[in-house]
Amino acid sequence: NAGVTQTPKFRVLKTGQSMTLLCAQDMNHEYMYWYRQDPGMGLRLIHYSVGEGTTAKGEVPDGYNVSRLKKQNFLLGLESAAPSQTSVYFCASRGAGEGIQYFGAGTRLSVL
């Protein structure tokens, strides 16, 4: 059971480039989340989805877009990367009726 899988694991971008981070879960979970983790800041919610075809803004949504076209996938897009978006990005999923979120291994992104 793979759980939550994030691709890629590492990426380096130049300022202004775009990219998409993919999150896939095989647990048939309804809810999916994207977080960023920065030193001393803990985990901050970027966007989340409560079901296929729906998305909502989290705590720090600016500069990011998301899509949930399929239940098992949640995509995070950076249209024009900025150095401030250098971070470690985590995806998580959660089943309906439970509080536990299961995390992927993270994507380490550097924007130069």
Next chain:
Amino acid sequence: GQQLNQSPQSMFIQEGEDVSMNCTSSSIFNTWLWYKQEPGEGPVLLIALYKAGELTSNGRLTAQFGITRKDSFLNISASIPSDVGIYFCAGQRDSGGSNYKLTFGKGTLLTVNP
């Protein structure tokens, strides 16, 4: 967004010592979770708490859901080098528009000296 107050921020202990950390909030939570994150990995769930006053163990780890529902504690007994990592608390409310989201503490960095 609201953050939980997690303390201490870091701990440097000797192998075999016991460890205590806690999280407090000004708001009530209905679920408390404790996660551990090792270097280069994502957070992994250690213990989940669903009821005020609940005391739950997982091996050498014990966590408690505070009676006021505004705090939670995690204890690690007889620490070993593999306990090294960042420990996060997280709380969830079950009402209103916040019931899909977790609120996280900023983490406690634990270092264990062999």
